[in-house]
Amino acid sequence: MEFRRLGRSGLNVSEISYGNWLTHGSQVEEDAAHACVKAALDAGITTFDTADVYANTKAEAVLGRALKGQRRESLEIFTKVFWPTGPGGPNDRGLGRKHIMESAHASLRRLDTDYVDLYQAHRFDRTVPLEETMLAFADLVRQGKVLYVGVSEWNAEQITRGAALARELNVPLISSQPQYSMLWRVIESQVVPTCEREGISQIVWSPIAQGVLTGKYQPGAEPPAGSRATDEAGGKNMISRWLRDDVLTAVQNLRPLADEAGLSLAQLAIAWVLQNPNVASAIIGASRPEQVTENVKAAGVKLDADLMAKIDEVLAGVVETDPMLTVTP
Numbered sequence: 001m002e003f004r005r006l007g008r009s010g011l012n013v014s015e016i017s018y019g020n021w022l023t024h025g026s027q028v029e030e031d032a033a034h035a036c037v038k039a040a041l042d043a044g045i046t047t048f049d050t051a052d053v054y055a056n057t058k059a060e061a062v063l064g065r066a067l068k069g070q071r072r073e074s075l076e077i078f079t080k081v082f083w084p085t086g087p088g089g090p091n092d093r094g095l096g097r098k099h100i101m102e103s104a105h106a107s108l109r110r111l112d113t114d115y116v117d118l119y120q121a122h123r124f125d126r127t128v129p130l131e132e133t134m135l136a137f138a139d140l141v142r143q144g145k146v147l148y149v150g151v152s153e154w155n156a157e158q159i160t161r162g163a164a165l166a167r168e169l170n171v172p173l174i175s176s177q178p179q180y181s182m183l184w185r186v187i188e189s190q191v192v193p194t195c196e197r198e199g200i201s202q203i204v205w206s207p208i209a210q211g212v213l214t215g216k217y218q219p220g221a222e223p224p225a226g227s228r229a230t231d232e233a234g235g236k237n238m239i240s241r242w243l244r245d246d247v248l249t250a251v252q253n254l255r256p257l258a259d260e261a262g263l264s265l266a267q268l269a270i271a272w273v274l275q276n277p278n279v280a281s282a283i284i285g286a287s288r289p290e291q292v293t294e295n296v297k298a299a300g301v302k303l304d305a306d307l308m309a310k311i312d313e314v315l316a317g318v319v320e321t322d323p324m325l326t327v328t329p
Contacts, residue, residue, distance in 0.1 A: 001044030002300040004280045007174030008199025011117065011148060013076055015274055015299045017047035018292065019205065019283035020059045030062055032287065037066035039289035043296040047076040049177075049203065049283050051122055052107050053083035060110040072113060078203075079107045080152060080177075082122035095125035095133040104140055120150040120177055124158045130165060138169040150175030150203070155326045156190035163198040173200065178326065180204035180279070182213060182254075182272050182311060183242065183319055190323040192278045201280035204273050208284075208295075210239035212251060213269035219248040247318045254314055261307060263298070268311075270298035275308065 003012045018040040020033065040048070050063050060079060067075065081103040084093040091098050104119060119140060125133060140146040149171055151162060159176060166173035176195050178187045180202065187202065195202065208214055242248075251265070258268040273282050286292045312319075 001046075001296065003046075004201070006118075006148070006203070006280045007172075007195075007201045009148060009172055009174045011076065011174065013047040013203070013281045014045045015281055016043075016045055016270065016296050017049050017076075017078075017203065017281040017283045018045050019049040019285050020063055021051065021054050021205070021285060030065075033062050034066045035289045036286045036292055037063070039286070039292040040296075041070065043292060044299075045292075045296065046074060047078070047281055049078040049205075050111075051080035051083075051120075052085050052103050052110075053080070053122065057085055057106070057110060060107055064111040064113070068112060076117040077111060077113060078118040078120065078150070079111065079116050080120040080122035081107075082125065094128055095121055095136075096128045097132055097136040100133065100136040101140070104145060108145060115145050115147060118148045118150050118175060119146040120152050120175065121154070121162075122152050124151070124154045130161055134162065134165040134169055134171060138171045141171055148172045148174050150177060152177035153179070153326060154191075155323070156194040159191065159194050159198065159200065163200070173198075175203050175280070176200050177203045177205060177283075179206045180273055180276075181207050181209045182269055182315055183209045183247065185319055185321050186323050186325045188276075188321065191326065192276070196278055202276070202278050203281045203283060204279055205283045207273045207282040208266050208269045209242055212239065212242040212247065213254075213265055215251055215255060215265040217243060217248050217251075219245040219252065244318075250315050250318045254311065257307060257310055257314065261301075261303065263301065264294060266295055267298040267301070268303075270295055271301040271303055272308075272311065274298065274301070275303055 002015045004015055006013050048063060050060050052060060081100055082095060086092050093099060137149045151159060163173055178191060180187055254265060258265045261268060270282050273279050284295045
């Protein structure tokens with residue numbers, strides 16, 4: 001495993017991190033979740049990402065149990081706040097002080113830890129003054145319950161505003177967690193340059209585009225039984241945008257390039273996002289331990305400029321680059 005610094009900070013994270021969105025507490029049984037976490041640890045992954053909203057708080061609890069007994073100082077545990085949790089009351093969502101404080105303490109209980117290494121605003125909240133949000137994060141940092149602060153799916157303007165307030169409050173805002181893959185490059189023109197200027201790194205989710213970049217979905221064919229595309233509770237809506245024949249054909253045309261590099265298609269996809277110097281870590285999920293074992297082989301892989309150019313040629317016409325597509329509520 002290789003490690004990179006997260007933003008302009010002293011925190012090292014594993015190039016491949018393990019995330020449990022759509023899996024723990026919902027898609028896979030707890031024994032399988034624990035086996036996947038063990039495989040991640042065995043492969044050298046030290047960075048684990050979750051969120052309170054995943055499986056309506058169950059995913060955090062599963063991760064906490066899976067990591068029980070590990071040396072806490074050897075792990076980087078990340079979680080997030082914003083989306084509704086619990087019964088969905090009027091203060092059960094958003095980035096107001098009440099919800100942030102209550103959610104942070106609840107996450108610590110579920111994760112069975114005294115602190116999280118990174119606490120992330122899961123989306124931008126247009127209904128709450130940003131000053132209130134950043135002050136709540138600052139107080140958690142001062143209390144030692146949060147070491148660093150990050151954001152997820154904020155656009156460039158929102159990141160700029162957050163970074164300015166973070167400097168005023170002496171809050172270590174060091175990360176952005178956007179969707180990023182060969183197919184989804186909407187952060188490249190605005191978010192990445194902004195983050196480079198502000199000393200912020202990317203921790204990217206869905207580097208294999210919900211599994212499409214593994215090549216298991218074939219043009220003109222029904223999705224494989226048991227795959228994410230057939231799972232109503234496991235991300236079927238998220239993956240549907242990629243299940244077009246033009247996209248699936250282009251992905252199949254990447255296979256000779258992956259073979260040339262000695263990589264699987266999934267490994268090629270993960271290695272591709274790690275070529276971006278502003279990316280500190282790529283989050284992988286898994287429903288089986290062997291998926292973790294295979295995908296971590298992308299760590300440390302260098303793709304030459306010629307191969308990167310060939311990938312662009314193959315995917316021309318199916319790549320999303322519009323920065324306005326950044327997800328905001």
